[in-house]
Amino acid sequence: MVDTIRTKEYADFVGRLRKARLDAGLRQIDVAKKLKRTQSHVSRVEQVLILTN
Template sequence: MGASTHSEEYQEFLKRLRSARLEAGLTQAEVAKRLGQPQPYVSKCESGERRVDVVELAQFATIYNKPIDYFVWAILDSNQ
């Protein structure tokens, strides 16, 4: 498993990250405001231009009302 943001596993994670935001009914701008970040920060996280660390993931999970394993299972599922 490589560290590339372009790996299949990371792409699946990014899909879940975006999907969670949409399921929560939030725009990137709304999420950014809650995080105290500019809107491009969320866009870059969702596109893979910026890697998401575990602390940031916990923040996204809280905003989206999802358990962290919702995002982690995306990686594990793609390895099976």
């Protein structure tokens, strides 16, 4: 089974998410509130430490 979190495609996807957040002028906490998650969850996703779900 492929470790999805370690693929280049996943890292590229997360990079595009982060860029979109920054381009929109949003902080991690802003995104976290919209997703009903913690800021640390958003941070871990952006650091490619956990999968988005």
